[in-house]
Amino acid sequence: MxxxxxxxxxxxxxxxxxxxxxxxxxxxxxxxxxxxxxxxxxxxxxxxxxxxxxxxxxxxxxxxxxxxxxxxxxxxxxxxxxxxxxxxxxxxxxxxxxxxxRPSPRMIAAHSEAIYFVNKIHKRDKNVYTSFLDVLNKYRTGHTDIINVLTKVASLFEDHPDLLEEFISFLPG
The missing domain is CATH 1.20.1160.11 (Paired amphipathic helix)
Known part of the structure; x- marks a missing residue:
C-alpha cells in the first residue's frame, strides 16, 4: 500500500x-x-x-x-x-x-421504478420535483427523519394523490 x-x-x-x-x-x-x-x-x-x-x-x-x-x-x-x-x-x-x-435483480427493478416515478414528478411540476429531491436529500444526509419526509411529501403531492400513493409504496415496512 x-x-x-x-x-x-x-x-x-x-x-x-x-x-x-x-x-x-x-x-x-x-x-x-x-x-x-x-x-x-x-x-x-x-x-x-x-x-x-x-x-x-x-x-x-x-x-x-x-x-x-x-x-x-x-x-x-x-x-x-x-x-x-x-x-x-x-x-x-x-x-x-x-x-x-452487487444489487439483486429485485433492487435493480425497484431502482428502475423509482427513476420512473421521479421522472413522472418532473414532467408534472418542476418545483415539486426540486422540493421532493431536497426532502429526500435531507433524509439521506440525516438532516430529517422519515416522519418529516412523509409529512413534507404529502404536502408536496396534495394535488397529485396518485404520486403520494406511489411514494408510500416505496417506503419500508
Missing part, C-alpha cells in the same frame, strides 16, 4: 514491504481520489475525516493493510465506486472486491 503522506508530498511511492502494486501511485492519483471522496460526502465531512484517520493510522503503523481494507469498506459501504477506486493504493493481493455488494 502506498505511503499516503509521501504520495501527497512527492508525487509517487509504494510502502516498503507492502507487496507489488499494479503501478506507481502519483500525487495526482491521491488528490483525485480525495476530491472524489470530498465531493461524494460534502454533507458528511466525517466520512472524509475517517479516511484521513485510517491513512494516518497506517502511516504510523497503528494498523496494517488488512485493517485499512476493512475500515475503507465500512466507511464507504454502499459506494462501490469509492471502494473500487481505493484499490489503486493497494497491493494486488489486497484488492477489494465488491461482488457481494
Amino acid at each position: 502506498m505511503n499516503w503522506k509521501t504520495a501527497q508530498s512527492n508525487g509517487q511511492n509504494q510502502m516498503p514491504g507492502s507487496g507489488e502494486m499494479s503501478r506507481k501511485v502519483t500525487k495526482k492519483d491521491a488528490e483525485t481520489y480525495l476530491k472524489q471522496v470530498k465531493e461524494m460526502f460534502k454533507d458528511q465531512k466525517d466520512k472524509y475525516n475517517m479516511l484521513l484517520h485510517v491513512m494516518r493510522d497506517f502511516s504510523i503503523q497503528r494498523t496494517d493493510v488488512i485493517g485499512v481494507v476493512e475500515r475503507v469498506k465500512e466507511i464507504f459501504k454502499g459506494h462501490n465506486n469509492l471502494i473500487q477506486g481505493f484499490n489503486i493504493f493497494l497491493p494486488k493481493r489486497y484488492k477489494i472486491t465488491v461482488d457481494e455488494d
Whole structure:
C-alpha cells in the first residue's frame, strides 16, 4: 500500500514491504481520489475525516493493510465506486472486491421504478420535483427523519394523490 503522506508530498511511492502494486501511485492519483471522496460526502465531512484517520493510522503503523481494507469498506459501504477506486493504493493481493455488494435483480427493478416515478414528478411540476429531491436529500444526509419526509411529501403531492400513493409504496415496512 502506498505511503499516503509521501504520495501527497512527492508525487509517487509504494510502502516498503507492502507487496507489488499494479503501478506507481502519483500525487495526482491521491488528490483525485480525495476530491472524489470530498465531493461524494460534502454533507458528511466525517466520512472524509475517517479516511484521513485510517491513512494516518497506517502511516504510523497503528494498523496494517488488512485493517485499512476493512475500515475503507465500512466507511464507504454502499459506494462501490469509492471502494473500487481505493484499490489503486493497494497491493494486488489486497484488492477489494465488491461482488457481494452487487444489487439483486429485485433492487435493480425497484431502482428502475423509482427513476420512473421521479421522472413522472418532473414532467408534472418542476418545483415539486426540486422540493421532493431536497426532502429526500435531507433524509439521506440525516438532516430529517422519515416522519418529516412523509409529512413534507404529502404536502408536496396534495394535488397529485396518485404520486403520494406511489411514494408510500416505496417506503419500508
